[in-house]
Amino acid sequence: MLVDIENLRIAFESNGKRFEAVRGVSFKLEARQKLGIVGESGSGKSITARALMRLLPPQAQVTADRMRFDGIDIQSQSEREMRKLRGGRAGFILQDPKYSLNPVKTIGNQIAEAWRTHNKGGKKEAREAALDLLEQVMIRDPKRVLDAYPHEISGGMGQRAMIAMMLAPNPTLLIADEPTSALDASVEAEILRLIDELVDTRNMGLLLISHDLPLVSHFCDKVSVMYMGQVMEELAAGELAQAKHPYTQGLLNCLPSLDHPRTDLPVLTRDPSWLEEKAQ
Amino acid sequence: MLADFRAWALDDLATSRRQAAWGRRYRIWLALKANPLAMIGMIIIGLCVILALLAPLLAPHDPAIQDLENRLARPTAEHLLGTDELGRDILSRLLYGGRITLGIVVAVVIMVAPVGLAVGTIAGYFGGWVDKTLMRITDVFLAFPRLILALAFVAALSPGVESAILAIALTAWPPYARIARAETLTVRNSEFIEAVAMTGASSWRIILRHVAPLCVPSLVVRVTLDMASIIITAASLGFLGMGAQPPSPEWGAMIATAKRFILDQWWVALSPCMAILLVSLAFNFLGDGLRDVLDPKQD
Amino acid sequence: MSDKMIDVRDLRVSFGAKEVVKGVSLAVQRGESFGVVGESGSGKSTVLRALAGLNHHWSGEIDFDGVPVGAKRPRAFFRKVQMVFQDPFGSLHPRQTIDRILSEFLAVHGMDDMDGRLNRALEAVALPQSVRFRFPHQLSGGQRQRVAIARALIAEPKVLLLDEPTSALDVSVQAEVLNLLAHLRESRGLTYVMVSHNLSVVAHLCSRLGVMQHGELVEQLSVEDLRARRATHPHTRELVELSRSLETPV
Incomplete structure (x- = not known):
C-alpha cells in the first residue's frame, strides 16, 4: 500500500471560529495506481494532498486515525525526515511552474x-x-x-x-495539484499524457488533484469526488457515466457540450443532506 | 450603547452605506487595538497632544518669565524639571514647546502628504513623459540630504518657525511621491481600474476616487514613521538656530542653548531630549502597528 | 441603420515591435452572439480590449452601430458598449462596496433614480438586495461575477464584451452564469462578443465564432458548421478534436 489515509480531519481556527475544511476523508492508493481527487473550490482536495506531505501551515489542526505513506507513519515523522520525503520519495507538482x-x-x-x-x-x-x-x-x-x-x-x-x-x-509517488490549469488545452493534454506515461514506466503511484472531472477520468484508475470536505463518492474512472451520487451527476451534467447542445444548462442544486457528516 | 454599535458595525449584512463604512473602520480599530506597541504609541501621542493643547492651564509658570536669581536650578518642588540659563521653568517651556514642535509636524504633514500623493498617483497613472518629468523632479529633491537642503531654504528665506515648516515640507515630499507612484503602478493595469475606465470616467476621476484611496494606507504608515524624522529635522533646525527663534520654547532650540552647560547642568538638556525621544518612539510604534493593520501585503 | 452592430476591418495591434493582432476583420450582426476562441497568446483578448477602447495602440477601422470610433472613446460610447472581465476577484475594487461599484457609472453619467436602477440591476442578475452594502471579499466567486455583469447592465448597453467570463469559476457556477448571460441576451436583445479558450462554452452561448491563431483570425464559421464537423482550417479541427476528447468522460 502506497498511501493509506483513514478519517483525515483538518481544521482551521481564526478569530475564535473553528472551521473544518476536511471532515473524515479516507482513501487508499496502491503502488502503480492512479487516483484522481476531484472537487470544486473549497472542497478540501488540495489541503488533503498537502496534509499528506505535511505542507500545511502550523495553525492547521490535522488529525487522522491513520496516515501512512509507503509504510511510514506521516504523523510521527520528524520535520527533518519529512524534508527527505518531500522531493525524495514523493514528488509534488504544483499548479503554475x-x-x-x-x-x-x-x-x-x-x-x-x-x-x-x-x-x-x-x-x-x-x-x-x-x-x-x-x-x-x-x-x-x-x-x-x-x-x-x-x-x-x-x-x-x-x-x-x-x-x-x-x-x-x-520517487514512488507523484502528487500533481492542478498541474495544467495554467496551460492551454493542447499543452494540458500533452502534459497529462506525459505524466501518465512516466507513472506507468517508472512504476509510480499518482495522486492527481483537479477540478475537471471528465479530464481526470482519462488519466486515472479511480476517482474520488469531494464536496465541502467530504468524499461524496469514489468510483472507477470508467464508471463515471454510471455515477450514483447526485453531486457527481450534477457536476458532469452542468458542463456545456460541443456535441449535445442545450438551451439551458442544468444547474446543480445542492442538497443540504450532502453536508451531513457521513458515518465512518 | 457600545455593544449596540459593535453589533451594528460588525454585522455582515450591512444595510446602508454608512454601516458598511463604519464596519470597515471598526475592524481596523479592533486590529490596531490588538497590537500593544501601537496602542502604547497612540496613548503617548494622545497624551502629548492633550498636554500641549492644555499648556496654558497646566504650566506652573509663564515660560518666558526670567528669574536670574534662580538660574540653572536643579529640579525642586517649585520647578519640577529645574530652570534654564535664564531661570525659566523648564517644565512650562517643555509644555509650550510641545505646541510648537507638534505644530510643525502637523503643518508639514498637511502640506506634504497631499502633494506627494498627487505627484505620485499622477506620474504612475499617466506614465510616459508625465511620469518621467515628475519623477526626475522628485529625484532632484531626493538627491540632497534633507537637513542640508532645509538649511539652505531657511537661510534663503529667514530663520523662523514658518520657514522651518516650509523647508521641511519642501524636502519631505519626494518619498511620498515615490510610494504613491509605486502603489499606483501595481493597480493601474488591474481589471478593477479598467472596469472603472469602462464607465467613461475621466482619468482625473479615476485617480482621485479609485487610485488615490488605495495609496492612502501605505502613505499613512509612511507618514507616522516619518513623524519622528520630521521632529528631529525641526529640532535640528532649531538647534542650528534656523528654526524657532528665542525666546519661543521649541524643543530643539532648548537643547541647543543647553549644550553649553550640558556637562555641569545636564538636566536642562535632558528634558527636551527625552521629550523628542518619547514622541519619536511613539510615532514609530504607531507606524509599525498601522502598517500591520492597513498594509497586509507586507506579511 | 445597418444590420451590423460591430464592424472591424483590418485591425492591427502591436506591443513595441511585436505585432500581436495581424489584420483581423470581422462583423457582428445586431443581436448576434459572436465567439472568439484561441489559445493563450493568439491575440483574442487583445482584439476584445481594442474593441472596448482599453487598448489605444491599434490601427484599422472599428465601427459600432455604423459609427466609426477612434482610439479614445467619448463618454457616450460606454452607454452603448460594456465589458465583463475574466477574473471576478480582480475586476471589483477591493475597498468599495457593491453599492459604490455599481453606482459609479450612474455618477459619471449623472443619471437619476440611482436606488431604482441599482436594485433593478441586482434583480436582473438574481442577487439579493442584501449584497448591496457588502465588500467584494464577502461574496463568492459566482456572486462577484454577477456583480460584474450587473455593473455592465446598469449602463443599459447594446453590446456586451465578455472576456472569458466563466473561466475562473467552478463548473456548477459556470452553468449558472452562462444561463444568466443567455437569458439576458434574449430579454434585452443584446449583442455579445465573447472571448474564450473553451470551445464548448463558446459553442453553448454563441451562434457564430472566429478562431484565432498567432494573431490572425484563421476561420469564421457558424456553430452548426462546427458541430457538423465542417471546419476547414486545421487549427479549428485540432481545437474541436481536443475539446471532444477531453470533455467527455471515458
Missing part, C-alpha cells in the same frame, strides 16, 4: 541540485542526469533548456522542467 521554479537559477542547475540532494555524484554527473531527465520529459532541444532561465521558456516547458526536477530522486 512560474511560481514553483526559482527565477534566478537556470533550469539545468535546479534539476541538477534536486538530483544531487538525493544521489551521490559530482557536478558533471548531475548535469548529465539533468539532461537525461529533460529528455525523459520530452522537451524539445533539452540542451538549450538546460541553460535557460525559467522566464525564457513557455508555461508548458516550465511544467515539464518541474516534472523533470521531481523525477530526479526516483
Whole structure:
C-alpha cells in the first residue's frame, strides 16, 4: 500500500471560529495506481494532498486515525525526515511552474541540485542526469533548456522542467495539484499524457488533484469526488457515466457540450443532506 | 450603547452605506487595538497632544518669565524639571514647546502628504513623459540630504518657525511621491481600474476616487514613521538656530542653548531630549502597528 | 441603420515591435452572439480590449452601430458598449462596496433614480438586495461575477464584451452564469462578443465564432458548421478534436 489515509480531519481556527475544511476523508492508493481527487473550490482536495506531505501551515489542526505513506507513519515523522520525503520519495507538482521554479537559477542547475540532494555524484554527473531527465520529459532541444532561465521558456516547458526536477530522486509517488490549469488545452493534454506515461514506466503511484472531472477520468484508475470536505463518492474512472451520487451527476451534467447542445444548462442544486457528516 | 454599535458595525449584512463604512473602520480599530506597541504609541501621542493643547492651564509658570536669581536650578518642588540659563521653568517651556514642535509636524504633514500623493498617483497613472518629468523632479529633491537642503531654504528665506515648516515640507515630499507612484503602478493595469475606465470616467476621476484611496494606507504608515524624522529635522533646525527663534520654547532650540552647560547642568538638556525621544518612539510604534493593520501585503 | 452592430476591418495591434493582432476583420450582426476562441497568446483578448477602447495602440477601422470610433472613446460610447472581465476577484475594487461599484457609472453619467436602477440591476442578475452594502471579499466567486455583469447592465448597453467570463469559476457556477448571460441576451436583445479558450462554452452561448491563431483570425464559421464537423482550417479541427476528447468522460 502506497498511501493509506483513514478519517483525515483538518481544521482551521481564526478569530475564535473553528472551521473544518476536511471532515473524515479516507482513501487508499496502491503502488502503480492512479487516483484522481476531484472537487470544486473549497472542497478540501488540495489541503488533503498537502496534509499528506505535511505542507500545511502550523495553525492547521490535522488529525487522522491513520496516515501512512509507503509504510511510514506521516504523523510521527520528524520535520527533518519529512524534508527527505518531500522531493525524495514523493514528488509534488504544483499548479503554475512560474511560481514553483526559482527565477534566478537556470533550469539545468535546479534539476541538477534536486538530483544531487538525493544521489551521490559530482557536478558533471548531475548535469548529465539533468539532461537525461529533460529528455525523459520530452522537451524539445533539452540542451538549450538546460541553460535557460525559467522566464525564457513557455508555461508548458516550465511544467515539464518541474516534472523533470521531481523525477530526479526516483520517487514512488507523484502528487500533481492542478498541474495544467495554467496551460492551454493542447499543452494540458500533452502534459497529462506525459505524466501518465512516466507513472506507468517508472512504476509510480499518482495522486492527481483537479477540478475537471471528465479530464481526470482519462488519466486515472479511480476517482474520488469531494464536496465541502467530504468524499461524496469514489468510483472507477470508467464508471463515471454510471455515477450514483447526485453531486457527481450534477457536476458532469452542468458542463456545456460541443456535441449535445442545450438551451439551458442544468444547474446543480445542492442538497443540504450532502453536508451531513457521513458515518465512518 | 457600545455593544449596540459593535453589533451594528460588525454585522455582515450591512444595510446602508454608512454601516458598511463604519464596519470597515471598526475592524481596523479592533486590529490596531490588538497590537500593544501601537496602542502604547497612540496613548503617548494622545497624551502629548492633550498636554500641549492644555499648556496654558497646566504650566506652573509663564515660560518666558526670567528669574536670574534662580538660574540653572536643579529640579525642586517649585520647578519640577529645574530652570534654564535664564531661570525659566523648564517644565512650562517643555509644555509650550510641545505646541510648537507638534505644530510643525502637523503643518508639514498637511502640506506634504497631499502633494506627494498627487505627484505620485499622477506620474504612475499617466506614465510616459508625465511620469518621467515628475519623477526626475522628485529625484532632484531626493538627491540632497534633507537637513542640508532645509538649511539652505531657511537661510534663503529667514530663520523662523514658518520657514522651518516650509523647508521641511519642501524636502519631505519626494518619498511620498515615490510610494504613491509605486502603489499606483501595481493597480493601474488591474481589471478593477479598467472596469472603472469602462464607465467613461475621466482619468482625473479615476485617480482621485479609485487610485488615490488605495495609496492612502501605505502613505499613512509612511507618514507616522516619518513623524519622528520630521521632529528631529525641526529640532535640528532649531538647534542650528534656523528654526524657532528665542525666546519661543521649541524643543530643539532648548537643547541647543543647553549644550553649553550640558556637562555641569545636564538636566536642562535632558528634558527636551527625552521629550523628542518619547514622541519619536511613539510615532514609530504607531507606524509599525498601522502598517500591520492597513498594509497586509507586507506579511 | 445597418444590420451590423460591430464592424472591424483590418485591425492591427502591436506591443513595441511585436505585432500581436495581424489584420483581423470581422462583423457582428445586431443581436448576434459572436465567439472568439484561441489559445493563450493568439491575440483574442487583445482584439476584445481594442474593441472596448482599453487598448489605444491599434490601427484599422472599428465601427459600432455604423459609427466609426477612434482610439479614445467619448463618454457616450460606454452607454452603448460594456465589458465583463475574466477574473471576478480582480475586476471589483477591493475597498468599495457593491453599492459604490455599481453606482459609479450612474455618477459619471449623472443619471437619476440611482436606488431604482441599482436594485433593478441586482434583480436582473438574481442577487439579493442584501449584497448591496457588502465588500467584494464577502461574496463568492459566482456572486462577484454577477456583480460584474450587473455593473455592465446598469449602463443599459447594446453590446456586451465578455472576456472569458466563466473561466475562473467552478463548473456548477459556470452553468449558472452562462444561463444568466443567455437569458439576458434574449430579454434585452443584446449583442455579445465573447472571448474564450473553451470551445464548448463558446459553442453553448454563441451562434457564430472566429478562431484565432498567432494573431490572425484563421476561420469564421457558424456553430452548426462546427458541430457538423465542417471546419476547414486545421487549427479549428485540432481545437474541436481536443475539446471532444477531453470533455467527455471515458
